[in-house]
Amino acid sequence: AKLMSENRIKGVIGMGGGGGTYIALTAMQEIPLGVPKLCLSTMTGKDLSGLMGRKDITLMPTIVDMAGLNSISRMLIKQAAVCICAMSNVTDVNATAVAGRIAISMFGNTSACVDKCIELLNGKGYEVFPFHANGIGGRTMESLIREAYFDAVLDITTTELADDLCGGICSAGPDRLDAAAELGIPQVVVPGCLDMVNFGRCETVPRHYKGRDFYSWSPEVTLMRTNKEENKILGERLVQKINNSSAPVAIVLPTKGISQIDAEGGVFYHPEIDKVLFDTIKEHSKEKINVIEVDAHINDEKFSTKLVTVLLEMMKIEGRG
């Protein structure tokens, strides 16, 4: 960290077996995005996703075990060496002037909304960074918010809170939605896809959810409709996390449904459950939080246009736009 702050690191390379890989990948977590990181490892046959996911770490297998050198290990070590050198010499591609950088959270079920927001924001000269709200995406976004990478956050898909509450497979941990409030970054928050919890194949759904509403999004993904009790808790949690932000915060509620399948005629369409969520959010929000109801579905153009308008106004006030 000291060397990093002195700007003395152009790239980081590690190599190891079981222990060495763990040490190298853990150390690389401290190195900011954009500084190349490469790890040559005997462990790529194991699940290293927990150590990889949030950082731009390049992973290369050793193929053979670490026991003396041979032509395979020599070749791969040489390839790794030229890789890290070449990556370290990549000139900065961030140089293009942009109005500001905006993080955005997405899901298949909100992508119409997100796509429109990106189009509108790009048109205004903003650079937009989409994160897939599948747990790792949310964690990565939070981690980059903490690195002060963004001028504002358009958190359209806060679904990871539902997975965290109900034990779904896309939880981003209990700290999701904390970073922007803690660092005072302006944000517009939408309870997008809080109607659903993600599980894997249907046989993996915990038994205690027997009798609930399910929808098979794909053979590998089973969605569970959240109920009234859960939406009350989710509304409270969502508001609690952003109530104390030092920066402007707006919550925008799409009254005609919060996901693609929570639309009139859709399999998860239960306006009476969404009403519990919206009422809880309105009830618990501090006065300074701007809670806006829009008479539209989350994927309607009317809704995304409103989101962008609200966000850009907030950024203008903050001098970040």
Next chain:
Amino acid sequence: AKLMSENRIKGVIGMGGGGGTYIALTAMQEIPLGVPKLCLSTMTGKDLSGLMGRKDITLMPTIVDMAGLNSISRMLIKQAAVCICAMSNVTDVNATAVAGRIAISMFGNTSACVDKCIELLNGKGYEVFPFHANGIGGRTMESLIREAYFDAVLDITTTELADDLCGGICSAGPDRLDAAAELGIPQVVVPGCLDMVNFGRCETVPRHYKGRDFYSWSPEVTLMRTNKEENKILGERLVQKINNSSAPVAIVLPTKGISQIDAEGGVFYHPEIDKVLFDTIKEHSKEKINVIEVDAHINDEKFSTKLVTVLLEMMKIEGRG
């Protein structure tokens, strides 16, 4: 495959989300070792080990989701591009003349034996390629044998057969030990570590194994002693796989124990179980298979010396030494 055979591929690069990553990594399975392969993927937060393990594929995360370009994706794409170019221009490091290339299978429990064999073989000018017998290691070795990468195989650690039989976590699939026999590569086979099956943390051991002998190798690895019935099946399977090899095959049996912990005073020391294994092997081996008993423990120098002597004799006969 056609382009590859015409020597028109210097490197392969892929980029994708869920589907694209799968397509890219699957296509890369067809490209031989040493031709650089790089995949830029949104999926590094998921377990890709099944698609990565056997090949020298370099994996790089996209950090942001695939939805338009931004400074993060542009930077990482540029880094990926310079990487594959640099790797493709690595000059061949295989050029050093060696007497021959030998694959060897290892485990913590056989490493004294393997280390000594490597030392002896290196001393004779052979290049030795160690593979960790943890499932992926065995699969990788088999796959490289099929690429005709080796002149001979010294298969000291055939333990993956036990994991395949008993549902352990280090199975290399049912095809382990098939490649050398099918391709007619000379091999010396040892039933190393067939006394053990690998499981994860002790609470993950299947219930039907209750009452068996266990040893906690590390908090993450629980070993189960194989019993007489299993050793009878393992002996039969081992022999069956190599009985029809067109190349010379020797099976060498260490009568004083087949793993570090199957030594006098060791926690898995049960000579009466090993005897079932050895007797089954002797009974089922075809006459042309050279079955040799050595009155030593697998990690004794006497044993490794014998292995190397037998292997080099076989290679000389085959004109591969």
